[in-house]
Amino acid sequence: MTTIVETKELTQRYGGTTALSSLSLQIPQGAVYGFIGPNGAGKTTTMRILTTLLLPSSGEAWVAGNSVVRDRAAVRRSVGFMPDFFGVYEAMKSWEYLDFFAASYDIPTARRPKLIDDLLALVDLSHKRDAEVMGLSRGMKQRLSLARTMLHDPALLILDEPASGLDPRARVELRELLKELRSMGKTIMISSHILTELAEMSTHIGIIERGHLLASGDVATIMRSLQPHRTFAVHLLSDLAEAADLARGAPHVLDVRLLPEGEPPQIEIDVDGDDHAAGELLARLVQGGAIVTHFAGQVNDLEDIFMRVTQGSAYGGTN
Ligand SMILES: Nc1ncnc2c1ncn2[C@@H]1O[C@H](COP(=O)(O)OP(=O)(O)O)[C@@H](O)[C@H]1O
Ligand SMILES: [Mg+2]
Numbered sequence: 001m002t003t004i005v006e007t008k009e010l011t012q013r014y015g016g017t018t019a020l021s022s023l024s025l026q027i028p029q030g031a032v033y034g035f036i037g038p039n040g041a042g043k044t045t046t047m048r049i050l051t052t053l054l055l056p057s058s059g060e061a062w063v064a065g066n067s068v069v070r071d072r073a074a075v076r077r078s079v080g081f082m083p084d085f086f087g088v089y090e091a092m093k094s095w096e097y098l099d100f101f102a103a104s105y106d107i108p109t110a111r112r113p114k115l116i117d118d119l120l121a122l123v124d125l126s127h128k129r130d131a132e133v134m135g136l137s138r139g140m141k142q143r144l145s146l147a148r149t150m151l152h153d154p155a156l157l158i159l160d161e162p163a164s165g166l167d168p169r170a171r172v173e174l175r176e177l178l179k180e181l182r183s184m185g186k187t188i189m190i191s192s193h194i195l196t197e198l199a200e201m202s203t204h205i206g207i208i209e210r211g212h213l214l215a216s217g218d219v220a221t222i223m224r225s226l227q228p229h230r231t232f233a234v235h236l237l238s239d240l241a242e243a244a245d246l247a248r249g250a251p252h253v254l255d256v257r258l259l260p261e262g263e264p265p266q267i268e269i270d271v272d273g274d275d276h277a278a279g280e281l282l283a284r285l286v287q288g289g290a291i292v293t294h295f296a297g298q299v300n301d302l303e304d305i306f307m308r309v310t311q312g313s314a315y316g317g318t319n
Contacts, residue, residue: 247267
């Protein structure tokens with residue numbers, strides 16, 4: 001697996017504020033890396049460093065093997081950056097907008113018309129080729145901006161909160177477009193302060209809060225490492241304590257809690273195992289005489305995990 005982005009102890013200070021604190025992360029080539037954290041976490045700062053718009057106070061980062069400190073021109077050639085707000089070149093037609101930036105990338109005049117038409121088709125804006133940028137919807141402006149980041153055919157796209165302010169339909173379109181870019185072999189780093197925006201489309205995620213990277217890696221590994229066990233809620237018509245004793249003797253059971261005041265009365269069982277372990281646990285309860293009316297694993301989705309991890313940090317806990 002080739003690493004396309006690597007940061008090593010990246011630190012950024014603004015006066016007395018430390019916006020990034022020894023951030024070390026890696027993004028493999030071809031990944032969709034969801035960079036998630038609340039406002040002020042340091043996402044934009046990280047992205048600005050990776051796109052050479054900002055020099056880090058200390059630490060180092062590489063994009064496609066080139067240092068963002070020493071090989072800035074090379075980094076720029078391999079990165080397309082879509083900032084979190086749209087530029088002010090609105091008194092232009094869509095194709096003129098792209099042509100303007102193509103010129104700034106020194107793309108030869110003869111090559112531009114086809115390139116621009118191809119990119120407009122890719123982002124589904126061919127029908128807006130001659131429309132004023134000003135008149136485009138926010139979703140269309142985002143897609144045009146994305147086309148702009150692709151003009152020099154970079155291997156890595158860094159998109160800062162592209163979904164913010166988009167309506168649900170435009171978000172779906174954005175997600176489809178990212179899928180297509182990925183199938184073209186692009187690596188995509190995309191930030192959001194809303195985890196659910198990114199959960200389904202990311203192959204990897206990094207969770208950042210107050211300049212600290214709390215977790216980073218492929219989605220399945222993060223889910224596993226942050227969620228060492230599953231909790232099952234068991235509703236019973238029979239005696240809770242007897243059922244709890246049965247559960248305690250079962251393999252893979254970590255902890256059992258009685259909730260006699262629950263509605264209905266129930267026990268909670270932490271299980272360190274897969275669905276087979278859960279099935280065996282249920283069989284054991286029933287065979288032991290427990291009258292089970294409900295047996296359900298609580299769904300810990302990424303959102304739950306995110307809440308737990310970020311709260312842990314906010315309250316000084318370990319995670
Ligand atoms: N140019 C700047 N000058 C001073 N502080 C800044 C500047 N840019 C960002 N910050 C501070 O750095 C922290 C991280 O900001 P940022 O990277 O924009 O976070 P995010 O993109 O996750 O919302 C915040 O506390 C922010 O106020
Ligand atoms: Mg930001």
